[in-house]
Amino acid sequence: MREYLPILIVGSIIGVFTLIFLTLYAMEKNKKESMGFDRNMPDSEIIKRLLAYGRPYWKSFVIVFFVMLFSIVYDLVSPLLIGHITTTISSDFEMRYLVQIVAAYAGILIVSLICTYLQAMILQKTGQKILSAIRQDVFTHIENLSHEQLNNIPVGKLVTRVSNDPNSISYMFTNILVTLAKNILVIFGILGAMLMLNYVLTLMILCFVPFVVIFTVIFRKFSRKVHRSVNDATTDLNTYLSENLSGIKITQIFNREDRKMKDFLTRSHKLQRAKQGRMLVFGIFRPMVQMLYMSSVMCLLYVGGKGYIQQTSFMGQVIDAGIIVSFYMYISKFFNPIQALAEQFDMLQKSFASAEKIFTILDMVPQVVDEEDAIELEEIRGEIEFKDVWFAYKPDEWVLKGVSFHVMPRQTVAFVGATGSGKTTILSLICRNYEIQKGQILIDGIDIRKIKISSLRRHFGQMLQDVFLFAGTIRSNITLRDEFTEEEIRRACAYVNADKFINRLEQGMDEPVRERGNNFSAGQRQLLSFARTIIHKPSVMILDEATANIDTETELLIQDSLDRMKNIGTMLIVAHRLSTIQHADNIILLSKGEIMEQGNHQELLKQKGRYYQLYTLQYSKEQLKMQERQGLVEIL
Secondary structure, three states: OHHHHHHHHHHHHHHHHHHHHHHHHHHHHHHHHHHOOOOOOOHHHHHHHHHHHHHHHHHHHHHHHHHHHHHHHHHHHHHHHHHHHHHHHHOOOOHHHHHHHHHHHHHHHHHHHHHHHHHHHHHHHHHHHHHHHHHHHHHHHHHHOOHHHHHOOOHHHHHHHHHHHHHHHHHHHHHHHHHHHHHHHHHHHHHHHHHHHOHHHHHHHHOOHHHHHHHHHHHHHHHHHHHHHHHHHHHHHHHHHHHHHHOHHHHHHOOOHHHHHHHHHHHHHHHHHHHHHHHHHHHHHHHHHHHHHHHHHHHHHHHHHHHHHOOOOEOOEOOOHHHHHHHHHHHHHHHHHHHHHHHHHHHHHHHHHHHHHHHHHHOOOOOOOOOOOOEOOOOOOOOEEEEEEEEEEEOOEEEEEEEEEEEOOOOEEEEEEOOOOOHHHHHHHHOOOOOOOEEEEEEOOEEHHHEOHHHHHHOEEEEEOOOOOOOEEHHHHHHOOOOOOHHHHHHHHHHOOOHHHHOOOOOHHHOEEOHHHOOOOHHHHHHHHHHHHHHOOOOEEEEEOOOOOOOHHHHHHHHHHHHHHOOOOEEEEEOOOHHHHOOOOEEEEEEOOEEEEEEOHHHHHHHOOHHHHHHHHHHHHHHHHHHHHHHHHHHO
């Protein structure tokens, strides 16, 4: 019994560590149950959905599998060859036999390296195709979400889903799955080779396997939690950066740099702690597996060396130098895949965490979708009718209450009223950015829910107060990457008076546009939006406060452009300046989601109602401003 005391000591140490980890595992499990923590999507569902992306490339994976089998041969045969070399050197030495074994070893090594190279190349190409498919699906799905859904999701979170998360999934296809398969095959292959070589020593090594399994299960639970924490912290940081870098000018204006830096550091430290937690979990697991590996090596050297030196058998099995060397190499190759399995599993959990977040986006059902019998409209006349329309962004908080009106083709209709009266909401509903709760909206006598969304919006041109320009050139922002001739582009710019400032630019149409068009004035951006709308030849034009916050000179150009655009088709205008809509065919005054008055400018003035009060108030203010300017001129 004394001679096996070292083995008992090693077993006791391993048992103590196992008891500690099992206790921590039980405590963490109870903690998660008390917190209601659970994975939202099971691993089986994630794997099933991810494999759907890999299914079109199954031939590539089959080729990789067979190439991988050739590379596995090196792991299985090389210890046997080294063992034979050891036996040859320690007994009857023949150089010719040694050269043959070394040549065989070198040949197997070369084949293994070539197979590894081919495997890596095929997987990388396949992985990039899968990555591209996932990103395309996510981006396309985001494009189909309704305005309400997009308003509820921070932009930074969407950016993370499209850019960062697919990278983790790509690594699963290019490395993890194949390596997992290879390591599993290597483990079983090595077990078979060791059993044939010496089954007693193999059984002794297998005594350490249950502890490896226990440590791996415990590690799996902790790694899943820390990976989710890292992903959440990364998304939070990206969201914060996306918002605050876009609004950094406001931060500077109000001298809030220090406060924003503190907020940034808070999120940055949260990410740091999450990553430290992940490193801690992995840093504990790897030494544990290494401890098991070293323990098995010590037991091998103790038992095998003892038997070899004393020229005795171990449980009926003879042990020589070649067997000890071969087993030493096999143990290394046995535990390396096990440790690699844990590492790959660590990355697999990261991939699953990213995939779960991606599928959460993909599982969001768009609130505004085409009906099964939706039709395609090649052209529309521009007749618009609201029939008792009710709409609310939040349940029971009605923004529109029984709104009804009729717009004839090629008419110009203006909507006026206080902020929050429902003017912009009406324009959004016409384009079907939101779904109404009650009533009906008709385009040319057809319910807009019976028209394909893409077909409906193709006939609308929207010009908003806050013009969005993409980074690129003036040309790309006008055409939106569609195919137009140079003459069409210049004609559209001239039609809306945008050519006057474009011609003064050094590079003309190819003048660079920085992010959000911040190298152009508000008026210039508005004129570019007009040109962008005109060139796409809409049947209905929508202007939402298009003349607000613009200097007087540019406003005159825009007003001239608006007068020209009235001849193109139906025009719907939202404006606070009543002076800009005096020539509209119909003016609809809204208050708290209801139509209070409607008619043309002269008819509404004669009624001397709410419109008359607004116009008189604005006219008095404009007269006062004009007098002040005149007085300022006299002083100067």
